[in-house]
Amino acid sequence: MQYVFNVQGMTCGHCERAVTQAVQGVDSQAQVKIDRAAQRVEVESSASREALGAAIAEEGYQVA
Numbered sequence: 001m002q003y004v005f006n007v008q009g010m011t012c013g014h015c016e017r018a019v020t021q022a023v024q025g026v027d028s029q030a031q032v033k034i035d036r037a038a039q040r041v042e043v044e045s046s047a048s049r050e051a052l053g054a055a056i057a058e059e060g061y062q063v064a
Contacts, residue, residue, distance in 0.1 A: 003049050005041045008062035010034070015061075022055040 010016060020032045023043055030045035030052075043052055053063045 001045060001049075003043045003045065003052060005043065005053060005056060006064040007039055007041050007056060008064070010036050010039060010061065012036075018059045019056055019061065022059045023052055026051050026055045 007019060010019065016034045016036060019034060019041055023030050023032050023041075023045065027045040027047040030043055030047065032044075033042040034040070035042075041056070045052060057063050
């Protein structure tokens, strides 16, 4: 499944790595594309949207 999240608070490369690692902690095979300027995260994963969003939120980012 492909999901798109609006993620507030990503300001640097470290933020991008944190979000990517959070997603891959739920699904190690997940493909993650981040557009920091648009505050957009695209995820290709077999995990549920809820689980992925929760993992990103646990890193301290607001997920919509």
